[in-house]
Amino acid sequence: MERKSWDRYFMDIAQLVSERSTCLRRKVGAVFVRDKRILCTGYNGAAHGLPHCDEEGCLRDKLGIKPAERIEVCRGIHAEQNALVQAATFGISVSGATLYCTHEPCITCAKMLLNAGITDFVVGASYPDKLARKMLAQAKVKVRKPR
Numbered sequence: 001m002e003r004k005s006w007d008r009y010f011m012d013i014a015q016l017v018s019e020r021s022t023c024l025r026r027k028v029g030a031v032f033v034r035d036k037r038i039l040c041t042g043y044n045g046a047a048h049g050l051p052h053c054d055e056e057g058c059l060r061d062k063l064g065i066k067p068a069e070r071i072e073v074c075r076g077i078h079a080e081q082n083a084l085v086q087a088a089t090f091g092i093s094v095s096g097a098t099l100y101c102t103h104e105p106c107i108t109c110a111k112m113l114l115n116a117g118i119t120d121f122v123v124g125a126s127y128p129d130k131l132a133r134k135m136l137a138q139a140k141v142k143v144r145k146p147r
Helices: 006-018 059-063 079-089 107-115 130-138
Strands: 029-034 037-043 098-103 120-125 142-144
Touching (some): 006 037, 006 098, 006 120, 029 079, 037 079, 079 098
Parallel strands (some): 098 120, 120 142
Antiparallel strands (some): 029 037, 029 098
């Protein structure tokens, strides 16, 4: 039996984390890792104490908003944002960590991740945000598929 690569191992964990998501459009999981150790995780869903999309329905669907457009019109918080909040809540520095995420980041998450010191992104699926890709390329961030 062949042993999983570290990338595959952490991507599988990101996929498992995504299963907690309450988003009706796209379930996303994120894991921050440094030195082969998990620092924190996050998945997309409503802010603490608010009803989730699986209870209230998707606001973006109701308004006919396409993916990667007007991302502020959503009751959910993105997986990467939730992982960053979790790290901040528990006083964990993620600077220099690797992001393992089921999907490429949107522009808002990309900017937050850059400012948090994340420069290695391992992603599973694409996300249709050309500006995010452009900014990450300008910042010389490695965005790659798992090995």
